[in-house]
Amino acid sequence: MKRKIFVAVLPFILVNFLYAQEKIYMPWIEVVNMHTDYSYAVSRLFRTYVNAGNRYELILPPESDSLLRLETVEEARAHALSYGAGYYILGEMNRVGELAILSLTMYRSSDGGKVWNCIEKAYSPEDLDPLLSRIAENLGTGTLQYAKKIDQVTDYESRAYRRKDANTSFGVMIGGGTTFISGISHNFPAGFGVLWQYDVRSMLLDLSGELYFSDINLFQLGIHGWVPFSRTSSTWFAGGGLNYGGFVIENQSNDEDYYYEDHEKAGLIFSAGGGYLFNRDASVSLRVTAKILTPTFKVGSYYPAGAMVGLALVF
Incomplete structure (x- = not known):
């Protein structure tokens, strides 16, 4: 009887194993020369896009009404291990004039080794949505030169494209x-x-x-x-x-x-x-x-x- 039950539930176990989302921990993205609200907004929007892809489950720290506390690399790794996350991401968004530069780096929780990173640029807050969607879709792919869908092209990139076309x-x-x-x-x-x-x-x-x-x-x-x-x-x-x-x-x-x-x-x-x-x-x-x-x-x-x-x- 037990053997029959095991055989019956085995396919469900295998499917659940194959499609299980790997966990990634990410502290709030650090913002420089920008309002701290952007840290909440960008981090949560990025989590939405990552989790929608069904490949990873992005975990953020507990929300707080107090000022955001930046985590060190060691603290981020320790929190990732406590959540059972195989990876953790550290991010920074720095505003220089009209340009916002977003940098994300993913590390292995087991040994702290870097496995993926990207640096992208945005001219306006409206650029952040297609930017985060594209990064989430290509998270952990091991390449920075990923294809850009038409709805994922930012205003920053389109200005260069317009000069590179007729x-x-x-x-x-x-x-x-x-x-x-x-x-x-x-x-x-x-x-x-x-x-x-x-x-x-x-x-x-x-x-x-x-x-x-x-x-x-x-x-x-x-x-x-x-x-x-x-x-x-x-x-x-x-x-x-x-x-x-x-x-x-x-x-x-x-x-x-x-x-x-x-x-x-x-x-x-x-x-x-x-x-x-x-x-x-x-x-x-x-x-x-x-x-x-x-x-x-x-x-x-x-x-x-x-x-x-x-x-x-x-x-």
Whole structure:
């Protein structure tokens, strides 16, 4: 009879053993430069997500109306053993400016060895919910590079993603250069411009307007394509474009009347060159460009081909 009862309940015992939740003890998460209420809120929300996963049972200390008391590593381990928990977690959330940095580390209760940790960032309190959900889902997986579901992406991460996908930017630039014309007193025009940039990751497309001033004045509106040499945040690039622009060349005469003779002409100007792009994925990037200008026309008797260098701030 006893044998029959044992055989009957054995499947239930095995199922209960296989699906038993392993216990984890976690003291209240320490908060720095934040109100202590966040310690209660974040710890309890994290417990909700962990326990909902049915892999672990997260145990928190008894709640108290008094100020939160931080536990040492030794105290946390001792409490974990007293609760029969195989692991314990120590957490800290530190606010630096607008950014909150959450760090969680899991240890074995038996010997205190570290088995898992993660460091995540949040821009706002609304970021904490998807952040804690994702951490709870991947608790103890042994990797920090876990996949992110669309509803688990924080605002902090989405800002970087928006820069890593196709995006548009506005920029301002300064620059200068020279033409290959001899006999002009001030042959080094300098000026400024604005640009609109469309970054499709494999290529940068620009629409720009530029003005340069000297004895040789230049205005041009152009479209350019630049090909980055890599997909890293900072990279070399090369390319070219087509401009519609014009030159005004002020040539000082050498006779006794001492007057200026102006030559003006506009048309298509080809350009080719390259440069270096700094912090492409950041909200503000810097671009250094050098290019050769090749007009399709002459200005009077002059052919104003030249070279330009520029510095652009893109945001």
